[in-house]
Amino acid sequence: MQRVTISLDDDLATSFDAIVAARSYASRSEAVRDLVRQLVDSERLGAGRGGMCVASLSYVYDHRTRALAQRLLDLQHDHHELVAATTHVILDHESSLETVMLRGPAAAVEAFADQVIAERGVRFGAVNLIGVEANDKHAEPAPHHHHGHAHVSPYPG
Missing domain, CATH: 3.30.70.1150 (ACT-like. Chain A, domain 2)
Incomplete structure (x- = not known):
């Protein structure tokens, strides 16, 4: 895991802390991780990049x-x-x-x-x-058929 340090002005930090509390995040870091995941996923899907x-x-x-x-x-x-x-x-x-x-x-x-x-x-x-x-990898120990469907998984983040 990598550490990223950011600086926020007092008003923005206070507003962000209110959101963190209102949404019951365990920490600012969890909230920031969610924001980064959303941005990365949006970029991955947007602007004709497909997926x-x-x-x-x-x-x-x-x-x-x-x-x-x-x-x-x-x-x-x-x-x-x-x-x-x-x-x-x-x-x-x-x-x-x-x-x-x-x-x-x-x-x-x-x-x-x-x-x-x-x-x-x-x-x-x-x-x-x-x-x-x-993602057709899973922990199912017995061989089985998917009967025409595919498994998909969210991107790790």
């Missing part, structure tokens, strides 16, 4: 918008290779929340998320990508 990811896409939509629910379902079927699971929660008489769990090439996942969020009637959309790599 595989898992992701959650959450959005609120107005189910009264004409044919929107069907368009959203059609988009998920059109990209079935990316969609792992979907949850649907009715919020009130007009609004529903959906969360779509995704996996695949980061560029394709981001393009799908952008397309969903851009649909008329969709509000408050956000996607969270986590970079992963193929």
Whole structure:
């Protein structure tokens, strides 16, 4: 492990310490490590560098918008290779929340998320990508078949 020393002005350190406490980090170092992991992962996935990811896409939509629910379902079927699971929660008489769990090439996942969020009637959309790599190594002692699926693991950090 390497040690990195940084200097912060008093106001920034006080604000950072409040965040560390509010999020129940054990130390400033744990909080900084999380920030660095997020930045490294974001750079790895961004700017056309590609890579595989898992992701959650959450959005609120107005189910009264004409044919929107069907368009959203059609988009998920059109990209079935990316969609792992979907949850649907009715919020009130007009609004529903959906969360779509995704996996695949980061560029394709981001393009799908952008397309969903851009649909008329969709509000408050956000996607969270986590970079992963193929990993078929595991401690399972008996030989077995993966039946068409691949194992992925988050990047170490």
